[in-house]
Amino acid sequence: MTYHHHTGPAIVTRGLTRHFTSRKQTVEAVQGLDLEIGQGELVAFLGPNGAGKSTTLRMLTTLIAPTSGSASVAGHDVVSAQRDVRRAIGFVGQGNGAGHRQLGRDELISQGRAHGLSRADARRRAAELVEDLDLTAVADRKVSSLSGGQRRRLDIAMGLVHLPRVLFLDEPSTGLDPQNRANLQELIRRLHAESGSTVVLTTHYLEEADALAGRVVVVDHGRVIADDTAARLKSGLGDLVRLGFGSPGDSARAAARLERVPDSRVEVDGSSLDLRVMDGSAMVGELLADLAADGVPPTRVEVARPTLDDVFLDLTGRSLRETQSTDTTGSTTSTTTETESEVAA
Numbered sequence: 149m150t151y152h153h154h155t156g157p158a159i160v161t162r163g164l165t166r167h168f169t170s171r172k173q174t175v176e177a178v179q180g181l182d183l184e185i186g187q188g189e190l191v192a193f194l195g196p197n198g199a200g201k202s203t204t205l206r207m208l209t210t211l212i213a214p215t216s217g218s219a220s221v222a223g224h225d226v227v228s229a230q231r232d233v234r235r236a237i238g239f240v241g242q243g244n245g246a247g248h249r250q251l252g253r254d255e256l257i258s259q260g261r262a263h264g265l266s267r268a269d270a271r272r273r274a275a276e277l278v279e280d281l282d283l284t285a286v287a288d289r290k291v292s293s294l295s296g297g298q299r300r301r302l303d304i305a306m307g308l309v310h311l312p313r314v315l316f317l318d319e320p321s322t323g324l325d326p327q328n329r330a331n332l333q334e335l336i337r338r339l340h341a342e343s344g345s346t347v348v349l350t351t352h353y354l355e356e357a358d359a360l361a362g363r364v365v366v367v368d369h370g371r372v373i374a375d376d377t378a379a380r381l382k383s384g385l386g387d388l389v390r391l392g393f394g395s396p397g398d399s400a401r402a403a404a405r406l407e408r409v410p411d412s413r414v415e416v417d418g419s420s421l422d423l424r425v426m427d428g429s430a431m432v433g434e435l436l437a438d439l440a441a442d443g444v445p446p447t448r449v450e451v452a453r454p455t456l457d458d459v460f461l462d463l464t465g466r467s468l469r470e471t472q473s474t475d476t477t478g479s480t481t482s483t484t485t486e487t488e489s490e491v492a493a
């Protein structure tokens with residue numbers, strides 16, 4: 149396959165905006181996104197439901213047009229050079245790309261043919277992907293008989309048939325059980341490492357963004373509110389030292405003592421106390437000794453490193469966990485139910 153070699157960033161957006169109008173109401177789904185993603189990066193868009201992640205992906209993959217602003221992918225404008233963009237990318241959407249009555253392997257071969265591969269090349273590529281994505285045992289079964297995890301792996305294989313330079317994955321692990329989710333993450337990591345492709349995925353799993361992406365773009369209300377490595381996003385927040393006491397009186401006395409700890413924040417809730425401080429795990433021994441010396445030894449101690457949820461809370465005043473919803477069927481709809489499991493670390 150010959151590529152027109154493009155050496156600039158894989159993705160550039162300038163003021164990328166998309167509004168939807170229905171029943172005279174305008175939803176500003178994406179509001180002026182300015183992003184630059186380099187070739188070979190692995191980037192996660194993290195944000196609550198309705199933040200604008202899918203709308204962004206749908207613009208970048210030419211499925212919908214921007215209301216204003218511009219974007220280019222692999223050097224091609226998403227509006228004026230749609231065909232070139234499509235040739236350069238793979239897209240795995242939230243729904244299932246594969247037809248139900250077909251055999252998985254045949255779906256892959258048809259997809260390869262649709263991308264211009266010869267029959268022999270399409271077969272060879274399908275065989276490679278079946279092997280790589282651990283689909284050997286099921287590739288010759290009807291798609292409708294596959295489990296959610298197998299379906300998802302087949303969908304990803306479909307997105308990879310033509311060796312895309314930029315791969316977009318819209319919520320790749322939604323609806324999968326933890327084991328399949330871990331497998332899929334491992335697979336994405338491996339594909340990224342081996343192919344050198346740029347990978348952009350959306351997720352509302354905190355742990356997925358944390359574990360998988362070199363770079364996390366946090367999106368809320370159609371805007372980028374943070375953009376950095378997960379480690380750097382969290383590094384400014386400090387550890388959470390949560391202490392329990394025998395009575396609210398004791399926690400109040402402990403709070404008075406701990407308020408003197410430099411650069412810390414203390415919050416008391418009944419007989420429990422939260423102390424947010426840099427290097428909390430390193431100083432907890434000393435803190436406990438001080439409190440014991442003051443006659444208010446805690447009855448319970450937990451130290452937690454900051455999570456991406458803390459980052460989101462710090463930026464928006466809301467918890468990503470509370471704004472989440474989940475679905476267990478693999479198809480995301482707007483009528484999903486709230487649970488916390490989806491974002492459990």
Ligand SMILES: Nc1ncnc2c1ncn2[C@@H]1O[C@H](COP(=O)(O)OP(=O)(O)OP(=O)(O)O)[C@@H](O)[C@H]1O
Binds near residue numbers: 196197200352
């Ligand atoms: N076709 C459409 N018509 C009207 N409104 C839409 C349409 N598509 C998306 N929206 C609205 O745009 C906003 C952003 O939606 P989008 O699907 O991009 O969010 P998301 O971050 O991908 O959320 P999720 O995690 O639930 O997939 C939401 O308020 C959504 O209701």
